Amino acid sequence: MAVRKRSIAGAAAFAIAVAGVGALSAGTANADEKINWMSIPATPDMRGVAAPNGLSPQLREYIAAQGSNVLENPTDLVKYYGYLNDGTLVPDPANSFAEASKTEPDKNTYLRLSGLHGADPTYNYGRNFVFQGHEGGKAGYLTRVNLDADAAHRVTLLAATLADGTTPVPPIDGSTWDPWAKRLLLTAENGNKGAVLQATPDINSTVEDVSNVLGRAGYEGIQNDSAGNVWMVEDTGGNSPAGSTAKNPNSFVYRFVPNDRGDLKKGGKLQALQVISNRTGSPITFQAIDAGHPTGGVFTDEQKDLSSYGTVFDTAWVTIHDTAVDTSGQPFDANALAKTAAATPFKRPENGVFRPGTNFNEFFFTATGDTNATSDANAECGGWGGLYQLTQNDPSADHGKLRLFYRGDQAHTGLDNVTFVDRDHVAAVEDGGSTLHKQRNAFDSAYLFDVKADYSKTNEPVRFLAEGRDEAATEDALLIGTPGFHNDDDNEITGIHVSNGDPSVNGILGAQNPRPFQDGWRMFWTQQHGQNILWEITSNGTDN
Secondary structure: OOOOOOOOOOOOOOOEOOOOOOOOOOOOOOOOOOOOOOOOOOOOOOOOOOEOOEEOOOEEEEEEEOOOOEOOOOOOOOOEOOEOOOOOOOOEHHHOOEOOOEOOEOOOEEEEOOOOOOOOOOOOOOOEEEEEEEOOOOOOOEEEEEOOOOHHHOEEEEEOEOOOOOOEOOOOOOEEEEOOOOEEEEEEOOHHHOEEEEEOOOOOOOEEEOHHHHOEOOEEEEEEOOOOOEEEEEOOOOOOOOOOOOOOOOEOEEEEEEOOOOOHHHOEEEEEEEEEOOOOOOEOOOHHHHHOOOOOOOOOHHHHHHOOOOOEEEEEEEEEEEOOOOOOOOOOEHHHHHHHOOOOOEOOOOOEEEOOOOOOOEEEEEEOOOOOOOOOOOOOOOOOOEEEEEEOOOOOOOEEEEEEEEEOEOOEOOEEEEEEEEOOEEEEEEOOHHHHHHHHOOOOEEEEEEOOOOOOOOOOOEEEEEOOEOHHHHHHHHHOOOOOOOOOOOOEEEEEEEEOOOOOHHHOOOOOOOOOOOOOOEEEEEEEOOOOEEEEEEEOOOOO
16 A cells, blocks of 8 residues: 554453444445355544444454564664654654654565574464564564564564665565565565565565566565466556546556566566557557557546446556566666556556466456545546456466456545455455545445455445544544654554465465365454554354
8 A cells, every 4th residue: 555644461462342333334244155244334534533443243353463562673773563763652742742653564464384483592483473564664674473472572573674784675565475485575665666575484584676577666466376477566656637636547467477486586577467448459558648649548438448347358468578688687667668568557456366266367456546535537437446357267378358346436445455255255455545534534444345246236345344543543643734743644454364374385365265264264454553553353253
């Protein structure tokens, strides 16, 4: 998601969230036999009032880590799980209400690994871990939440610098596990200064920038497929047309085809997704925006088609960079190359995931849209964003089909992180931002979508999580605009993640059919900003 500008007593002392209050329509409950989570109202935005998170009655959540957890191996700057050591952990009225920089622990990757170490050579750290990069603050870093550990050993700092020992780790957004390279893959969402990093999972992690192979872009979502290809989804906002509050599409979906899937540094081909217009038979492109024939522009007929139900597009993968051709070994601007190669821009397609049980032939990705109720693209041109489904005969196929699976509206917009809960249900979470929260009087939510449903009809997705606003974020929201105050205000949902932690090739997300809360399948999400809490969602003991 885009960057926008308290300790636990031990592993057993987790907090249980209570249901939040709400004001928006609850929608309908899902009638699936395996998952029957009741839809709940959204939590209203009331200035100066903190509100707990709401959950479907079938669910409960526990704190796995929170921002004020002291790292077991802190540095002078990186001391806490979700705060830097550059100020007080609450606003200081004696210092212009400044407070420590909040670091936004972001996308979650859960793994079951044996033999990992921490700062204490005599301690058994168990085998259940959640890995996260940190996106906000003055510095990025990589942490590991040791789920089996006590409070003193709960969070380990894996790295704050790259492998050279001096270059700071950039702010990190997305993450996944590459079972062939046996590395975490991390993304830095920073436009043409963005990056893809790979990192070992133990303390004193070796973190390497592989942008000379995968390029630089505003990468956010990152996933492997069964062939060892790496799929990346970019979040780079576009410019607004004159007199408009909407944003032009400016982000791409990428696929990297490695020469050696066990070692990404050996190079390969970076490709970008191209969508063919049903009107002209030609690619929907960005260059046409500048050339006066804006097929990729926000108010074009093609953008209306991309934002409409029932239209199916042909797609192709176009190669934008090949290390066999460019032997310089230097990083390159992937976004610029995608435009030159006539790839198709989208409105901030932040994250994507493969549908289980489809042999990696179905890929769902979110489009966040404009997250502004005043956008003049909202009605027809994708301003509210949505969910897309890309279907191919094989994950390495050159061609496929694309359709809009779900079109957002004011009550369901800003879709960002996404995960499959089982074979037929995908969860997506909102990153609406404080402006939209005020405009619609509702905080962010997480939704459950049935992939077999037809959302062109009136049925709504199930809202299973209605995020509230914790006390720290509430305090921060009252301080926005105060000279010296520099943190964000409202909480944000990120890192929704369902996994059984299998680190093998068979454990790639999409390879197995998840069974929520059974057979080792676990569900996590992060409540960014405020107290920066990592939550684990579990069953409440009732029907799921």
